[in-house]
Amino acid sequence: MLTLVILAAGCGDARQADGDTLVVYSAGPRPLAEAVVSDWEASTGHRVELFAATTGQIMARLEAERYRPRADVVVFASALAAESLKQRGALLPYQPEGLNHTHEAWHDPDHHYVATSAAIVGVALRDGVGTVDLDWSELMSGQTGGRLTMPSPSRSGSAGEFVLAYKLHHGDRAWDDYLAMRRAGLEFSAANSQAIGGLLQGAYQAIVGAVDYLIYRQVDQGAPVRMHYPPSGSALVIRPVAILADTPVEDLAQSFVDHYLSLPMQEKVAAQHLLPARTDVPLSPARAGQGLPETFNIDTAEALEQYRDVLRRFQIQVERAEVVPAGGNNP
Numbered sequence: 001m002l003t004l005v006i007l008a009a010g011c012g013d014a015r016q017a018d019g020d021t022l023v024v025y026s027a028g029p030r031p032l033a034e035a036v037v038s039d040w041e042a043s044t045g046h047r048v049e050l051f052a053a054t055t056g057q058i059m060a061r062l063e064a065e066r067y068r069p070r071a072d073v074v075v076f077a078s079a080l081a082a083e084s085l086k087q088r089g090a091l092l093p094y095q096p097e098g099l100n101h102t103h104e105a106w107h108d109p110d111h112h113y114v115a116t117s118a119a120i121v122g123v124a125l126r127d128g129v130g131t132v133d134l135d136w137s138e139l140m141s142g143q144t145g146g147r148l149t150m151p152s153p154s155r156s157g158s159a160g161e162f163v164l165a166y167k168l169h170h171g172d173r174a175w176d177d178y179l180a181m182r183r184a185g186l187e188f189s190a191a192n193s194q195a196i197g198g199l200l201q202g203a204y205q206a207i208v209g210a211v212d213y214l215i216y217r218q219v220d221q222g223a224p225v226r227m228h229y230p231p232s233g234s235a236l237v238i239r240p241v242a243i244l245a246d247t248p249v250e251d252l253a254q255s256f257v258d259h260y261l262s263l264p265m266q267e268k269v270a271a272q273h274l275l276p277a278r279t280d281v282p283l284s285p286a287r288a289g290q291g292l293p294e295t296f297n298i299d300t301a302e303a304l305e306q307y308r309d310v311l312r313r314f315q316i317q318v319e320r321a322e323v324v325p326a327g328g329n330n331p
Contacts, residue, residue, distance in 0.1 A: 022252045023070050025051045025058045027077035027239070029213075032272050039268075040259045046252055055081050055157055072247040073256050075116060078157055079238040080307060082113040083300045092243040092250065096258050102277045106238050108300075113240035116260050117274040120295060121162040122234035124199055124210035127224040135230045136166075139208065140177045142184025146205030151195045152188045154315055158211035158237055159192075164303055164310050165235035169296040178314065181208065182323040199225055211237065216273035216286040229293035236295040239274070 026033035030052045037048045051061065055077045062071065062085075076082050085091050091112040099107065099114070106115035123130075123139060130144050138144060153160035167174040187204075189195035192214055198204045200223055207215075215227045241260055243253040259265060266276040273284045275292070282288065 019249060019252075021047045021049055022072050022249055022256055023049045023051075024073045024075070024256065025053070025061065025071045026075040027055045027058060028052065029272050029274075032268060032274075033075065035268050036260055036265050039265065040256055043259070044252075044255060048256075069244065069246040071244055072249055072253045073241060073243055075239070075241045075260075076113075077237070077239050078161060079108075079113070079115075079240050079300050080161070080304050082108070082240045082242050083304050085242065085244075086110070086112040087301075087304070090245055092245045092247065092253075094243055094254055094257060096254075096261055098261065101280055102261065103279060106240075106277060108240070113242035114257065114261070115238045115277040116241050117239045117266075117269045117276055119158065119237045119239065119274055120212045120229065120234050120293065121158050121165075121209055121237055122212060122227060122229040122293070124196070124207040124215045125226055125228050126199060126202065126205050127226060129205045130228060132228075133231060134228060135232050136177065139206070139230065140181040140184070142181070144206060147203065148181065148184070148186045148206050148208055149189045149195050149198055149204045150186060150208045151192045151210075152190055152319065153209070153311055154319070155191050156209070156211075159209035160307075160311055161237050162209040162235045163314050164307055165296045165298050167310050168298050168303060168306065169233060175313075175317065178318045179321075179323065182318055182321070183325055185325065188319055212287070213273040216284065220273070220284070220286040227287070227290065229290070231294065233294045233296045236298075 024037060033050065033052045037050050041048055058074060059081055082091070086108065093111045095111040096114060103115065106118060108114065129146060134144065151159040153163045170177065186208065189198060192211065195207045195210070196214060196218065199207050200218065210227070212227045215225060218225055219227070241257055243250065243257065247253050261277060263278065263281065266278040266281045269276045270281050270284050273287055275283070
């Protein structure tokens with residue numbers, strides 16, 4: 001689960017800057033992070049020290065280094081993590097040129113973080129399961145038949161963001177929907193990889209809370225699965241980059257942000273089946289036919305405020321609860 005921590009900005013001793021080195025902490029996909037870093041090093045002649053990990057691991061490392069900060073730039077897999085640091089004064093505002101060529105609504109309006117890409121969390125289905133108009137109401141009531149799974153929101157940040165976005169969009173009705181899905185036989189997988197493995201093997205017919213770029217990776221390899229976005233909406237997960245307020249190499253950090261939003265790097269983003277931040281970059285062939293589906297309209301600050309409470313309640317009342325299956329009787 002995404003760990004949101006308090007990061008004190010501007011505290012501790014002054015950093016010993018190496019004016020030739022940029023320290024970058026980046027969430028995955030790792031091949032993308034390494035490609036962007038390598039290209040920036042080649043084009044600028046500067047060196048990057050890269051820490052590639054999950055957003056939760058990055059946030060934990062930032063907290064451990066709060067009195068001796070090391071990172072200059074952070075690439076997150078969630079806008080919630082970036083928003084938490086913004087609210088604590090830990091990010092340096094920067095407005096790159098050319099944002100008019102991007103999805104401007106994806107960026108922080110104060111430019112403390114800007115989107116590099118996004119993913120959408122919806123439903124992964126085996127071929128032949130469900131119809132194009134399959135919506136959440138049918139899915140959560142078990143009308144599709146077959147076994148359903150969801151990556152555990154306590155281990156998968158994308159699944160956690162889906163649970164949160166669905167709750168914010170539907171209000172308290174969401175809790176009835178979650179319980180109905182459990183009664184219909186929903187099972188929880190430890191992580192995204194386990195859920196996808198079960199879908200590929202035919203153990204499950206659907207993954208609820210599937211992050212789409214991982215599914216398109218399987219589609220691209222010829223797997224008998226497809227990504228489905230319910231007509232009423234799915235969860236948009238924005239993946240921003242930010243400059244830490246303590247950086248002693250602000251010019252290098254700004255250069256790296258500019259580089260990430262350049263046309264060649266955004267093409268590398270699209271090659272990973274992510275949605276590029278730039279609107280003039282074609283989507284990957286695997287996802288091009290889908291276009292941009294309807295997504296839940298969520299306020300990031302409100303989402304951050306409710307994140308812990310919603311995930312805790314889901315874990316207790318849904319994920320770990322003993323639920324009587326639909327049609328069953330209480331003992």
